[in-house]
Amino acid sequence: MASKKTRVRFAPSPTGALHIGGAHTALFNWLYARHTGGSFVLRVEDTDRERSTLEYERTIMDGMMWLGLDWDEGPDKPGPFGPYRQSERLDRYREYAAQLVDQGLAYHDGEAILFKVPSGHKVQFDDVVYGHIEVASEHASVTPEGTIKDIVLVKSDGMPTYNYANVIDDYEMAITCVIRGEDHIANTPKQILIYEAFGWEPPLFGHLPMILGMDKKKLSKRHGATSVFEYSDLGYLPDAVINFLALLGWSPRTGEEVFSRAEAAELFELDKVTKRAAVLDTDKLKFINQEHLKRLDPAKRLELIRPFWVQSGLPVSDFDDAYLAQALELMGGRGQTTQELADYSDYFLSFEPVKARYDAAEIDPERKPVLRAYYDALLAQPSWTAPEMEAFSRAWSEANGTPLKQIAMPLRMSLTGRKVSPGIFEVAELLGREECRQRLAHYGLASK
């Protein structure tokens, strides 16, 4: 007998952009769905009339798309279980609530409808991640004073509450496993009580560990980037963010740490998720990002760096793709983000930033003539290729008793304005003889 097809959902409320914690939850749902060949549903929980907006809904979808987390059903992808916005399902919540009232399990309280919390029995479930959890039914919902508190199903404004709408929707949408943050584990007993009232079998539950900031406090604005788009702006690759997030609370059996979205989906196992809250470590994110950056093919890499160059005001359109790709090729593994890579390679596109940051002030005026003699000779070489320039330079430095470093470094500074760059002869070759001549001349290190 074939087992029931897996169906999971990510149910954000559109009250802000997709933040990193939400992305983590969405990712694990997505991984589970893709691993099991099931469906991933996007459900919008917009029952908070005050704070929910369509713009935020759009932003959240954009964030998921940026990360490559595609959903099979959602507000924009009608399916057999729609509609997928809670605000469009109000009639169902009312009907079911009325049913409970008829059965004497719920009652009206003004405009609201409350669920009568039963007592005297155990509410229990086996969390895929946390294991067996059980709570006395009378403890499922209590006031701070410890007395039993009935659960609000429908608010005075006619909207369903989170705990209620979740149950109705997960049931109606045939969700087989609810994967969400650990902060919801305490809500689960309340929801199970509602499932029981209807006589429905609850889905599986799998709670995910929380994600904390470096100070071990719940992630918030003060921890820097929180929206996934901030990571995009900072130059992180979606694949890297996915890879990094997947490693928070999980790791593949293979022990690999750098992997693609597809590999993660293939290796994912919900019951291997850890219980302990995880601290988001940006150093590791950067490392993972760098690894993904290194693995990108040249064309893709150029496509990702280009916008950052453009944003810096560099004359990108003055160069052809072959030149730009070659520049990035030379950059090798330098830079941990596309942002850094674009920044570190600016001198390939313009001399302006070089002039702005370097003025050759540290070069002893008395040394200039000798340096100039070398650079002029270099510029006069018959062939402008890195190996030949290097060979010539080594020979020259030896003949003049000058360490190669002493002539290579000023060259690097004049050409790039930085103490750090790829092999300077390779850089010079790509820049071209004339460009190099002009840059050196600007610093008085070569004849015009």
Add this chain to the structure above:
RNA sequence: GGUCCCAUCGUCCAGAGGCCUAGGACGCCGGGUUCUCAGCCCGGUAACAGGGGUUCGAAUCCCCUUGGGACUGCCA
């Protein structure tokens, strides 16, 4: 306060009673390669919260303590 959850290097993970004098990764610190840096190579630093049990044997099971956290909203 009540209910529930968690507890291995600074951080992320491995470890499902003997393979653990606890392993990997990031970070950090050395060394090597080199025109600089990144990279790459080599090496190092650093943890089972504490206390009781159970067992021939515990990081792994149980209990207590301590420390974190979540929930306790007609927010989700």
